Amino acid sequence: xxxxxxxxxxxxxxxxxxxxxxxxxxxxxxxxxxxxxxxxxxxxxxxxxxxxxxxxxxxxxxxxxxxxxxxxxxxxxxxxxxxxxxxxxxxxxxxxxxxxxxxxxxxxxxxxxxxxxxxxxxxxxxxxxxxxxxxxxxxxxxxxxxxxxxxxxxxxxxxxxxxxxxxxxxxxxxxxxxxxxxxxxxxxx
Amino acid sequence: xxxxxxxxxxxxxxxxxxxxxxxxxxxxxxxxxxxxxxxxxxxxxxxxxxxxxxxxxxxxxxxxxxxxxxxxxxxxxxxxxxxxxxxxxxxxxxxxxxxxxxxxxxxxxxxxxxxxxxxxxxxxxxxxxxxxxxxxxxxxxxxxxxxxxxxxxxxxxxxxxxxxxxxxxxxxxxxxxxxxxxxxxxxxxxxxxxxxxxxxxxxxxxxxxxxxxxxxxxxx
Numbered sequence: 001x002x003x004x005x006x007x008x009x010x011x012x013x014x015x016x017x018x019x020x021x022x023x024x025x026x027x028x029x030x031x032x033x034x035x036x037x038x039x040x041x042x043x044x045x046x047x048x049x050x051x052x053x054x055x056x057x058x059x060x061x062x063x064x065x066x067x068x069x070x071x072x073x074x075x076x077x078x079x080x081x082x083x084x085x086x087x088x089x090x091x092x093x094x095x096x097x098x099x100x101x102x103x104x105x106x107x108x109x110x111x112x113x114x115x116x117x118x119x120x121x122x123x124x125x126x127x128x129x130x131x132x133x134x135x136x137x138x139x140x141x142x143x144x145x146x147x148x149x150x151x152x153x154x155x156x157x158x159x160x161x162x163x164x165x166x167x168x169x170x171x172x173x174x175x176x177x178x179x180x181x182x183x184x185x186x187x188x189x
Numbered sequence: 190x191x192x193x194x195x196x197x198x199x200x201x202x203x204x205x206x207x208x209x210x211x212x213x214x215x216x217x218x219x220x221x222x223x224x225x226x227x228x229x230x231x232x233x234x235x236x237x238x239x240x241x242x243x244x245x246x247x248x249x250x251x252x253x254x255x256x257x258x259x260x261x262x263x264x265x266x267x268x269x270x271x272x273x274x275x276x277x278x279x280x281x282x283x284x285x286x287x288x289x290x291x292x293x294x295x296x297x298x299x300x301x302x303x304x305x306x307x308x309x310x311x312x313x314x315x316x317x318x319x320x321x322x323x324x325x326x327x328x329x330x331x332x333x334x335x336x337x338x339x340x341x342x343x344x345x346x347x348x349x350x351x352x353x354x355x356x357x358x359x360x361x362x363x364x365x366x367x368x369x370x371x372x373x374x375x376x377x378x379x380x381x382x383x384x385x386x387x388x389x390x391x392x393x394x395x396x397x398x399x400x401x402x403x404x405x406x407x408x409x
Contacts, residue, residue: 021207030198058197063403065201067343069208070274083275087345154193162196 003036003078012077019068030061037061037085044089045096056092058158060085127185134184138177141165145173211341214270214277221266221338225331225358229365232327236369245373250295254378255367257292258360261285266335266357272350273342273401282349285356296383299375317372320381325389328362332393336400344401351401352394359386 003011011032018026034057041056063084071080135146148159149170156167163170211217245251264285271281303311335354344350363382372378393400 018205019208019210021205023202023205026205027198027202030201034194034198054194058194061194061197061201063343065205066403067275070211070342072210072213072274075276079276081275083277083345084343087275087343152193158193158197161200162193164200 008076008078011081012073015068015071015077016073019071019073030064033064033081034061036081040082040085041089041092044086045093052092052096055155055158056089059092060088062157062161063088130185131181134181135177137184138180141169142173142177142180145170146177149174211274214267214274217270217338218263218267221270221331221334221357222263224334225262225361228330228334229327229361233365233368238369239371241371242368250299251367251373253295254292255364257288257295258364258367260288261292262357262360262364264288265353265360269335269339269350269353269357270342272346272353273339273344275343275345279346279349282346282353285353293379293383296375296379300379303375312376314376314380317377317381319370320366320372321385321388323366323370324359324362324382324385326362327365328358328389331361332358339401344398344403347401348394348397351397352390355393356386356390359389362386 011029014025014029014032018029037057037060038053041053041060045053045056064081067084071077135143138146144163145159148154148163149156154162156170159170160167165173212220239245264287268281268284271277272279300311332355335358339350339354363386366382367378372382
């Protein structure tokens with residue numbers, strides 16, 4: 001990563017102010033480093049789509065936040081940042097490789113299942129209007145968890161960061177929401 | 190910029206509070222060493238120092254091995270504290286190598302000397318299973334202190350960091366053990382004591398990813 005000495009110094013200053021509690025400096029710092037992180041993720045994680053890259057960038061930002069006490073203003077900022085970025089990107093690559101190893105590519109996805117009961121529930125979930133109504137009827141917390149995890153397809157930690165709740169609470173909310181939806185949709189058939 | 194990433198940045202900035210910077214690795218290593226030495230000294234006193242300790246303190250080989258083990262502990266602790274700060278080169282993990290080599294070299298030389306003096310008799314190894322739990326007990330408080338201190342950093346290389354942290358605690362545990370456990374045959378020390386230090390370090394490193402993991406969800 002080649003950055004001008006001025007930019008490097010500016011980032012170092014922003015981080016120092018941020019460590020002292022300046023929220024504006026911290027906001028500016030995160031905004032300033034995000035394009036660098038995105039470029040690094042694209043460079044080291046070249047085969048993945050835009051959303052995958054964005055997931056990695058968000059993971060790096062959260063890791064930076066968690067590790068911000070370890071930064072020593074006497075040392076340059078960019079090697080510190082890139083140390084975190086490399087670690088998170090390497091983890092993302094490992095996760096992707098593990099996932100890919102368990103995926104099976106099929107030429108044609110079967111449209112029906114042998115078990116008639118299974119087909120019935122599939123049809124129920126294919127009624128988007130009924131599903132939308134059922135989701136709208138969920139309690140606030142469950143609806144929010146469904147939106148973040150199932151509709152926006154965020155990971156648990158991202159959803160927890162965005163919603164301000166714990167991963168455990170999100171898991172419980174989704175579990176309950178799924179139960180309620182299953183019940184509501186099966187009554188409708 | 191992606192909207193979700195913008196949201197995240199805003200959220201992180203909103204929740205941001207002033208933070209206490211982590212002290213430099215050298216200071217943290219000294220801090221750890223002061224706690225660890227006190228706890229090891231307390232265990233040695235509780236277990237009663239060996240009767241021939243005064244004589245052993247004039248034995249050059251004993252002193253070399255004790256100093257080398259202590260130096261290994263200090264270097265490994267410093268390396269571990271460096272590795273939890275992003276941006277440090279992993280080459281810092283090699284710092285304990287010279288003292289480790291002196292420690293091993295002295296034990297190896299002792300084995301060679303014993304073989305010259307006693308022939309095949311020198312290779313007789315009797316079981317001494319007490320070394321493994323004893324080193325674990327003497328090194329327990331240093332190890333726990335190390336884990337607590339390492340968890341304040343970033344798990345950039347968790348396995349390597351935990352191996353080094355465990356090596357620091359176990360090496361110090363071995364320094365303490367030799368002050369109350371009268372076992373001086375080089376082969377016995379090499380297999381049962383040095384072997385226990387190596388085994389404990391590797392076992393801890395195996396669980397490194399569980400001991401040191403990113404916890405940013407909780408703090409975000």
